[in-house]
Amino acid sequence: MSKAVSLIGVPTDIGAGHRGASMGPEALRVAGLGEALKARGVDVLDRGNLAGPYNPWLPPTEGYRHLNEVVAWNVALRDAVAAELEGGRLPIVLGGDHCLAIGSITAVAAHTRKTGRKLRIIWLDAHADFNTSAITPTGNVHGMPVSCLCGIGPAPLVEIGDRKPVIDPSVVRQIGIRSVDEGERRLVHDVGLDIYDMRYIDEVGMRRVMEEALEGVDADTHLHVSFDVDFLDPSIAPGVGTTVKGGPTYREAQLVMEMIADTGRMASLDIVELNPAFDKRNQTARLAVDLVESLFGKSTLMRA
Incomplete structure (x- = not known):
């Protein structure tokens, strides 16, 4: 894991259903x-915030809300993440809604192909984010980033990278899922997406889930973590627009982060869907910082 990171702010809710x-x-x-x-001991550069179009807050057009604006923000982020990776720094995307993963992962996937490394994506989320315009009437693209990355979606987004599809579904491990639309459920089964939902976590425990999700990660692996804050149970993380009860506890979330840190292979990170308008005295942001510290090696005294 790089000890040199760059913070990239992406201040937009362009793909979300809440401001x-x-x-x-x-x-x-x-x-x-x-x-x-x-x-x-991490070398931190804050690159400030990217600029992009304002949110016009319009209804869907041909199945998508704000598609042109979503594309613009993701292109800007793709280029910013690519520049940090090229410079040997670990990009941390400060979102912003989860549609931004299209841009960040597009850059990461291209970088892994260029450097000949394997890609593994750990997707921490309450939602599978594998919707399409045919499945959801909202047209909110923050529910579609994984499907777009896998080549299912509007041309301006699925063709945003150096190849189409940007990724193969086999590189994704989704953890904490507990809200999936009916049509979306069929689609993720059709493509074989690897999902560790909350029932499976309840049955086997988070340690086994993470061992399975991280299996095969080695020195040739670029590990990308896409951390949607609604992954967490809303009792500890109220500051999101799409809360879903029954998420991971504080200790389960810490274990996830600590086991990712133990690999030493995390090379890029998204932190998305934090919504201060729904938060209580910045509680959720402070929790997110605590968990990101664990991604960078903070652990109990027993393992210091």
Whole structure:
């Protein structure tokens, strides 16, 4: 894992169904993300915020809300992440809603092909994000990033990278899933997406889930973590627009992060869907910072 990271703020809720995720980057900064990582000996550069189109807050057009604006934000992020990877730094995307994973993972996937490395994506989320315009009437693209990355979606998004599809579904491991639309459920089964839903976590425990999700990660693997804050149970993380009861507890979430850190292979990170408009005294942002510290090696005294 690189000890040199770059924070990239992406202040937009362009793909979301609620306003407010655009304030996520500043909430993470106020919660002390940069300072916490510096205290762990990490070289931190805050690149500030990307610029992009404002959110016009319009209904769907041909099945998608704000498609042109979504594309613009993701192209800007794709290029920003690519530049950090090229410079040998670990990009941390401060979202913003989860549609931004299209841009960040597009850059990561291209980088792994260029460098001849394997890609593994750990997708921490309450939702599978494998919707299409035919499945969901909302047209909100934050419910579609994984399907778009896998080549199912509007041409401007599925063709955003150096190849189509951007990724193969086999590189994705989704953890914490507990809200999937009926049509989406059929689609993820058809493509063989590897999903560790909450029932499976309840049955076998988070340790086994993470052992399975990280199986095969080695020195040739670029591990990308896409951390949607609604992955967490809303009792500990109320600051999201799409809360779903029954998510991982604080300790389960810490175990996830610690086991990812133990691999030493995390090379890029998204933090998305933090919505201060729904939060309580920045509680969720502070929890997110705590968990990201664990991704960078914070652990109990027994394993210090």
